[in-house]
Amino acid sequence: xxxxxxxxxxxxxxxxxxxxxxxxxxxxxxxxxxxxxxxxxxxxxxxxxxxxxxxxxxxxxxxxxxxxxxxxxxxxxxxxxxxxxxxxxxxxxxxxxxxxxxxxxxxx
Amino acid sequence: xxxxxxxxxxxxxxxxxxxxxxxxxxxxxxxxxxxxxxxxxxxxxxxxxxxxxxxxxxxxxxxxxxxxxxxxxxxxxxxxxxxxxxxxxxxxxxxxxxxxxxxxxxxx
DNA sequence: CAGTTACGTAACCACCTGGTTACCTCCAAC
DNA sequence: GTTGGAGGTAACCAGGTGGTTACGTAACTG
Numbered sequence: 429x430x431x432x433x434x435x436x437x438x439x440x441x442x443x444x445x446x447x448x449x450x451x452x453x454x455x456x457x458x459x460x461x462x463x464x465x466x467x468x469x470x471x472x473x474x475x476x477x478x479x480x481x482x483x484x485x486x487x488x489x490x491x492x493x494x495x496x497x498x499x500x501x502x503x504x505x506x507x508x509x510x511x512x513x514x515x516x517x518x519x520x521x522x523x524x525x526x527x528x529x530x531x532x533x534x535x536x
Numbered sequence: 537x538x539x540x541x542x543x544x545x546x547x548x549x550x551x552x553x554x555x556x557x558x559x560x561x562x563x564x565x566x567x568x569x570x571x572x573x574x575x576x577x578x579x580x581x582x583x584x585x586x587x588x589x590x591x592x593x594x595x596x597x598x599x600x601x602x603x604x605x606x607x608x609x610x611x612x613x614x615x616x617x618x619x620x621x622x623x624x625x626x627x628x629x630x631x632x633x634x635x636x637x638x639x640x641x642x643x644x
Numbered sequence: 645c646a647g648t649t650a651c652g653t654a655a656c657c658a659c660c661t662g663g664t665t666a667c668c669t670c671c672a673a674c
Numbered sequence: 675g676t677t678g679g680a681g682g683t684a685a686c687c688a689g690g691t692g693g694t695t696a697c698g699t700a701a702c703t704g
Contacts, residue, residue, distance in 0.1 A: 433545040438662085439538060442614075449618055455681055468663055470682050475661095489671045489680050497621040504619065506550075507612050510557055513605040514612075546692085563651060576693055578652050583691095597650050597701045 429506060432499035435479040440464065441472050448482065448495040455491045537614060540607035543587040548572065549580050556590065556603040563599045 435441055444458050459469040473493065476482040481500070482493045543549055552566050567577040581601065584590040589608070590601045 430545065430547060433541065437538065437541040437545050440662090446617065449621065456679095459681090464662085465664065466681070467665080467683080471662075474682085486670095491681065495618070495621065497618050500615060500618045501622040504612070504615050504622075507608060507615070509554070510603070510605050510608050511612065513557065513603065514609040548692090564649090567651090572692085573694065574651070575653080575695080579692075582652085594700095599651065 429499060429502040431479040432481060432503055435475050435481055436500075436503075438472070438475075440468075441476055444472065444476065444493075445481065445495060448493060452492050452494040454487075455493065458493065537607060537610040539587040540589060540611060543583050543589055544608075544611075546580070546583075548576075549584055552580065552584065552601075553589065553603060556601060560600050560602040562595075563601065566601065 436445065440462050443461055447453055447458060447461060455466075455469065455473060458473070459466050462469060462472075473482065473484075473491075476493075477484065479499055481496055483496050485492050485494070544553065548570050551569055555561055555566060555569060563574075563577065563581060566581070567574050570577060570580075581590065581592075581599075584601075585592065587607055589604055591604050593600050593602070
Protein backbone atom coordinates (compact mmCIF):
# COMPACT_ATOMS: atom_id res chain seq x y z
CA UNK A 429 0.00 0.00 0.00
CA UNK A 430 2.97 2.25 0.59
CA UNK A 431 3.77 2.17 -3.11
CA UNK A 432 0.18 2.94 -4.05
CA UNK A 433 0.06 5.91 -1.68
CA UNK A 434 3.25 7.32 -3.13
CA UNK A 435 1.93 6.70 -6.61
CA UNK A 436 -1.33 8.55 -6.12
CA UNK A 437 0.40 11.40 -4.32
CA UNK A 438 1.39 12.70 -7.74
CA UNK A 439 -1.12 14.74 -9.66
CA UNK A 440 -0.06 13.54 -13.11
CA UNK A 441 -0.59 9.96 -12.04
CA UNK A 442 -3.94 10.79 -10.48
CA UNK A 443 -4.97 12.32 -13.79
CA UNK A 444 -4.05 9.08 -15.53
CA UNK A 445 -6.00 7.00 -13.04
CA UNK A 446 -9.00 9.25 -13.43
CA UNK A 447 -8.93 8.69 -17.17
CA UNK A 448 -8.49 4.97 -16.76
CA UNK A 449 -11.50 4.89 -14.48
CA UNK A 450 -13.55 5.56 -17.62
CA UNK A 451 -11.97 2.61 -19.39
CA UNK A 452 -8.66 1.39 -20.81
CA UNK A 453 -6.42 3.76 -22.73
CA UNK A 454 -3.17 3.57 -24.64
CA UNK A 455 0.03 5.13 -23.35
CA UNK A 456 -0.22 7.74 -26.07
CA UNK A 457 -3.74 8.70 -25.08
CA UNK A 458 -2.63 9.03 -21.50
CA UNK A 459 0.36 11.09 -22.55
CA UNK A 460 -1.92 13.49 -24.43
CA UNK A 461 -3.53 14.46 -21.13
CA UNK A 462 -0.34 15.68 -19.58
CA UNK A 463 1.90 18.65 -20.25
CA UNK A 464 5.02 16.52 -20.05
CA UNK A 465 7.05 14.61 -22.62
CA UNK A 466 6.54 10.94 -23.40
CA UNK A 467 9.44 9.49 -21.41
CA UNK A 468 8.05 11.19 -18.32
CA UNK A 469 4.71 9.57 -18.99
CA UNK A 470 6.38 6.22 -19.48
CA UNK A 471 8.00 6.49 -16.09
CA UNK A 472 4.75 7.51 -14.43
CA UNK A 473 3.18 4.44 -15.98
CA UNK A 474 5.97 2.31 -14.63
CA UNK A 475 5.33 3.66 -11.14
CA UNK A 476 1.65 2.83 -11.52
CA UNK A 477 2.51 -0.65 -12.78
CA UNK A 478 4.89 -1.33 -9.92
CA UNK A 479 2.25 -0.15 -7.46
CA UNK A 480 -0.16 -2.61 -9.02
CA UNK A 481 -2.53 0.17 -9.96
CA UNK A 482 -2.62 -0.58 -13.68
CA UNK A 483 -2.48 -3.54 -15.99
CA UNK A 484 -0.97 -3.53 -19.45
CA UNK A 485 -1.84 -5.57 -22.45
CA UNK A 486 -0.20 -5.36 -25.83
CA UNK A 487 -2.25 -4.61 -28.88
CA UNK A 488 -0.02 -4.45 -31.95
CA UNK A 489 2.51 -1.75 -31.14
CA UNK A 490 0.27 -0.09 -28.59
CA UNK A 491 0.25 -0.61 -24.86
CA UNK A 492 -3.27 -0.59 -23.52
CA UNK A 493 -3.45 0.30 -19.85
CA UNK A 494 -6.35 -0.49 -17.59
CA UNK A 495 -7.06 0.34 -13.98
CA UNK A 496 -6.56 -2.21 -11.24
CA UNK A 497 -8.37 -0.90 -8.20
CA UNK A 498 -7.09 -3.37 -5.63
CA UNK A 499 -4.40 -1.11 -4.15
CA UNK A 500 -6.97 1.66 -3.91
CA UNK A 501 -9.13 -0.70 -1.92
CA UNK A 502 -6.18 -1.22 0.40
CA UNK A 503 -5.89 2.52 0.92
CA UNK A 504 -9.60 2.59 1.58
CA UNK A 505 -9.20 -0.13 4.16
CA UNK A 506 -6.42 1.82 5.82
CA UNK A 507 -8.62 4.90 5.93
CA UNK A 508 -11.25 2.78 7.63
CA UNK A 509 -9.31 3.04 10.86
CA UNK A 510 -9.97 6.79 10.84
CA UNK A 511 -13.35 6.94 9.16
CA UNK A 512 -15.29 7.11 12.39
CA UNK A 513 -13.36 10.22 13.36
CA UNK A 514 -14.76 12.35 10.60
CA UNK A 515 -18.07 10.56 10.24
CA UNK A 516 -19.06 11.47 13.75
CA UNK A 517 -18.33 15.04 12.73
CA UNK A 518 -20.42 14.67 9.59
CA UNK A 519 -23.16 13.06 11.60
CA UNK A 520 -23.48 16.32 13.42
CA UNK A 521 -24.21 18.01 10.11
CA UNK A 522 -26.38 15.60 8.17
CA UNK A 523 -27.24 12.39 9.76
CA UNK A 524 -26.93 9.68 7.18
CA UNK A 525 -26.86 11.17 3.76
CA UNK A 526 -23.16 11.30 3.13
CA UNK A 527 -21.68 7.99 2.25
CA UNK A 528 -23.35 4.83 3.30
CA UNK A 529 -26.34 4.43 1.09
CA UNK A 530 -24.93 1.07 0.15
CA UNK A 531 -24.65 -0.87 3.32
CA UNK A 532 -21.16 -1.46 4.61
CA UNK A 533 -20.26 -5.07 4.31
CA UNK A 534 -17.51 -4.63 6.92
CA UNK A 535 -20.13 -3.72 9.48
CA UNK A 536 -22.85 -5.97 8.38
CA UNK B 537 -5.36 16.82 -0.47
CA UNK B 538 -2.10 16.52 -2.36
CA UNK B 539 -0.21 17.45 0.81
CA UNK B 540 -2.17 14.96 2.87
CA UNK B 541 -1.46 12.16 0.40
CA UNK B 542 2.25 12.90 0.43
CA UNK B 543 2.14 13.07 4.21
CA UNK B 544 0.51 9.69 4.71
CA UNK B 545 2.74 8.08 2.10
CA UNK B 546 5.44 7.93 4.77
CA UNK B 547 5.37 5.07 7.22
CA UNK B 548 6.71 7.03 10.16
CA UNK B 549 3.96 9.57 9.76
CA UNK B 550 1.33 6.87 9.44
CA UNK B 551 2.58 5.40 12.70
CA UNK B 552 2.12 8.79 14.34
CA UNK B 553 -1.39 9.16 12.98
CA UNK B 554 -2.29 5.69 14.15
CA UNK B 555 -1.20 6.59 17.65
CA UNK B 556 -3.06 9.88 17.54
CA UNK B 557 -6.20 8.03 16.50
CA UNK B 558 -6.27 6.69 20.06
CA UNK B 559 -6.05 10.20 21.47
CA UNK B 560 -3.72 13.18 21.74
CA UNK B 561 -0.03 12.66 22.47
CA UNK B 562 2.99 14.82 23.09
CA UNK B 563 5.80 15.16 20.60
CA UNK B 564 8.02 13.17 22.91
CA UNK B 565 5.55 10.32 23.15
CA UNK B 566 5.29 10.25 19.37
CA UNK B 567 9.06 10.31 19.05
CA UNK B 568 9.33 7.30 21.33
CA UNK B 569 7.46 5.23 18.75
CA UNK B 570 9.99 5.80 16.03
CA UNK B 571 13.56 4.62 15.51
CA UNK B 572 14.68 8.08 14.45
CA UNK B 573 16.08 11.07 16.33
CA UNK B 574 13.94 13.92 17.65
CA UNK B 575 14.63 16.48 14.96
CA UNK B 576 13.44 14.03 12.39
CA UNK B 577 10.26 13.56 14.38
CA UNK B 578 9.85 17.31 14.63
CA UNK B 579 10.00 17.61 10.89
CA UNK B 580 7.53 14.81 10.37
CA UNK B 581 5.21 16.65 12.72
CA UNK B 582 5.66 19.80 10.72
CA UNK B 583 4.67 17.95 7.56
CA UNK B 584 1.56 16.66 9.31
CA UNK B 585 0.75 20.15 10.57
CA UNK B 586 1.17 21.70 7.14
CA UNK B 587 -1.06 19.02 5.67
CA UNK B 588 -3.69 19.92 8.24
CA UNK B 589 -3.62 16.40 9.66
CA UNK B 590 -2.77 17.37 13.22
CA UNK B 591 -3.48 20.16 15.65
CA UNK B 592 -1.06 21.34 18.32
CA UNK B 593 -1.76 22.88 21.66
CA UNK B 594 0.82 23.97 24.18
CA UNK B 595 0.74 22.56 27.65
CA UNK B 596 3.60 23.97 29.68
CA UNK B 597 6.72 23.02 27.73
CA UNK B 598 4.99 20.14 25.98
CA UNK B 599 3.37 20.17 22.58
CA UNK B 600 0.24 18.09 22.57
CA UNK B 601 -0.71 16.85 19.14
CA UNK B 602 -4.15 15.67 18.16
CA UNK B 603 -5.52 14.21 14.97
CA UNK B 604 -7.53 16.30 12.54
CA UNK B 605 -9.23 13.87 10.20
CA UNK B 606 -10.54 16.35 7.64
CA UNK B 607 -7.79 15.79 5.05
CA UNK B 608 -8.30 12.05 5.42
CA UNK B 609 -11.96 12.62 4.61
CA UNK B 610 -10.83 14.41 1.46
CA UNK B 611 -8.75 11.41 0.46
CA UNK B 612 -11.75 9.23 1.15
CA UNK B 613 -13.87 11.44 -1.07
CA UNK B 614 -11.30 11.15 -3.82
CA UNK B 615 -11.30 7.38 -3.47
CA UNK B 616 -15.06 7.51 -3.87
CA UNK B 617 -14.58 7.96 -7.60
CA UNK B 618 -13.02 4.50 -7.74
CA UNK B 619 -14.89 2.71 -5.00
CA UNK B 620 -17.43 1.15 -7.32
CA UNK B 621 -14.62 -0.48 -9.26
CA UNK B 622 -13.51 -2.72 -6.45
CA UNK B 623 -16.91 -3.07 -4.83
CA UNK B 624 -18.32 -4.66 -7.95
CA UNK B 625 -15.42 -7.06 -7.78
CA UNK B 626 -16.22 -7.82 -4.16
CA UNK B 627 -19.84 -8.26 -5.14
CA UNK B 628 -18.81 -10.85 -7.69
CA UNK B 629 -16.71 -12.60 -5.09
CA UNK B 630 -19.57 -12.63 -2.64
CA UNK B 631 -21.91 -13.99 -5.26
CA UNK B 632 -19.49 -16.73 -6.11
CA UNK B 633 -18.93 -17.62 -2.49
CA UNK B 634 -22.62 -17.73 -1.69
CA UNK B 635 -23.16 -19.83 -4.77
CA UNK B 636 -20.82 -22.32 -3.18
CA UNK B 637 -17.58 -21.94 -5.16
CA UNK B 638 -17.65 -25.15 -7.09
CA UNK B 639 -14.86 -23.89 -9.25
CA UNK B 640 -11.54 -22.87 -7.84
CA UNK B 641 -9.91 -19.94 -9.56
CA UNK B 642 -7.16 -17.48 -8.76
CA UNK B 643 -8.07 -14.98 -6.10
CA UNK B 644 -5.45 -12.41 -7.04
C1' DC C 645 19.92 32.94 38.42
C1' DA C 646 21.65 28.21 36.72
C1' DG C 647 20.22 23.70 35.21
C1' DT C 648 17.11 20.47 33.02
C1' DT C 649 13.44 19.12 30.06
C1' DA C 650 10.84 19.41 25.85
C1' DC C 651 10.84 20.55 21.30
C1' DG C 652 11.70 23.23 17.46
C1' DT C 653 15.12 25.11 13.68
C1' DA C 654 19.54 25.31 10.93
C1' DA C 655 22.92 23.28 8.28
C1' DC C 656 24.43 19.39 6.09
C1' DC C 657 24.33 15.05 3.41
C1' DA C 658 22.72 10.90 0.65
C1' DC C 659 19.10 9.31 -1.86
C1' DC C 660 14.76 9.76 -4.40
C1' DT C 661 11.79 12.17 -7.86
C1' DG C 662 10.29 14.03 -11.85
C1' DG C 663 11.45 16.39 -15.66
C1' DT C 664 14.43 16.54 -19.94
C1' DT C 665 16.99 14.76 -24.57
C1' DA C 666 18.87 10.91 -27.01
C1' DC C 667 18.40 6.32 -28.23
C1' DC C 668 16.49 1.54 -28.63
C1' DT C 669 13.13 -2.16 -29.81
C1' DC C 670 8.86 -3.79 -31.73
C1' DC C 671 5.30 -3.90 -35.09
C1' DA C 672 2.87 -2.50 -39.31
C1' DA C 673 3.14 -0.70 -43.98
C1' DC C 674 5.16 -0.22 -47.95
C1' DG D 675 14.48 -4.53 -46.02
C1' DT D 676 13.50 0.21 -45.17
C1' DT D 677 10.52 3.53 -43.12
C1' DG D 678 7.48 5.35 -39.55
C1' DG D 679 4.81 5.27 -35.45
C1' DA D 680 4.33 3.74 -30.52
C1' DG D 681 6.50 3.47 -26.43
C1' DG D 682 9.99 1.95 -23.28
C1' DT D 683 14.97 2.73 -21.32
C1' DA D 684 19.42 5.34 -20.35
C1' DA D 685 21.82 9.20 -18.88
C1' DC D 686 21.55 13.48 -16.91
C1' DC D 687 20.09 17.33 -13.93
C1' DA D 688 17.42 20.33 -10.52
C1' DG D 689 14.86 20.15 -6.63
C1' DG D 690 12.61 17.56 -2.81
C1' DT D 691 12.90 14.16 1.13
C1' DG D 692 14.42 12.18 5.22
C1' DG D 693 17.92 11.25 8.09
C1' DT D 694 21.77 13.27 11.03
C1' DT D 695 24.40 16.63 14.54
C1' DA D 696 24.58 21.14 16.57
C1' DC D 697 22.17 24.77 18.38
C1' DG D 698 18.21 27.90 20.08
C1' DT D 699 14.23 28.82 22.96
C1' DA D 700 10.53 28.44 26.38
C1' DA D 701 9.05 26.60 30.76
C1' DC D 702 9.51 24.13 35.06
C1' DT D 703 12.95 23.19 39.16
C1' DG D 704 16.24 24.05 42.65
